[in-house]
Amino acid sequence: MTATNSHLVAQVRDALDTAKRSGQPVPGRPTLVRLTGATDHAIRKALAELASEPTSAGEPGEPAPPAPHQPVDTRPSKDARLVAWAGFVFGSIMSIAANVLHTWLPATSQPADWSPGLAPQIGAAVWPIGLLLSVEVLSRVPWPSGFQWTLARFGGTGAVALGSAVISYGHLRDLLLAWHYGPLAAAVGPLVLDGLMVISGFALLAMSRTAPQRC
Structure with missing residues (x-):
């Protein structure tokens, strides 16, 4: 005997x-015909009815609906922030110290009591500090949109950063050469030191702007 439609749907x-x-x-369908004893036409109708039913999370064998959007906490860990601060402080101090040491290079050809003086040493520290501050201004200030602001941001501030980086690079390179580093090491060493300071500053900026986001 052919099962009723609702019973057949449940069997299928x-x-x-x-x-x-x-x-x-x-x-x-042939297997379902054999299992239920229904006709192929009835099986077709039962399958069509099942296909039109809304899928619920409680039905066995059916995939669960997508989970609702939940806030995802993307805040950096304390270790990440500590590492970024360590790189920023280390790179800044070492870059300033190396620029100041550059003023002492003539000491080898000067009398024993010679010193470069306070003003040249302060002046040498200006360049890495200028590089550091220009990067901070370039990245942290919420610049308005518009051509003139883009020009001021990347033209003005970028020129200060580039000039400071070039002078600081020259000081560090001369210092490494005076310490008998090879030409290649003296060429890439300043990039490593000033680059560490800059990239650590950008990392701190990125972490300060990170907040829980919705996926």
Whole structure:
């Protein structure tokens, strides 16, 4: 005897769910005809009715609906912030110290009591500090949109950063050469030191602007 339509739909659903739970292939219409005793036409109608039903999370064998959007905490860990601060402080202090040491290079050809004086040493520290501050202004200030502001940001502030970086680079390179570093090491050493200061500053900026986001 052919089962009623609602009963047949339940039988077909159970057969499909059983196959999914056991990892077996989904039974086709001939198999469902044999399992339920219904006609192929009735099986077609039952499958069509199942296909039109809304999927709910509680139905066995059916995929659960996507989870609602939840806030994702992307705040950096304390270790990340500590590492960025360490790189920023170390790079800044070492760059300033190396620029100041550059003023002492003539000491080898001067009398024993010679010193470069306070003013040249302060002046040598100006360049890495200028590089540091220009990067901070370039990145942290919420610049308005518009051509004139873009020109001021990348033309004005960028020129200060570039000039400071070039002078600081020259000081560090001369210092490394005086310490008998090879030409290649003397060429890349300043990039490492000033680059560490700059990239650590950008890392701190990125972490300060990071907040929980929605996926």
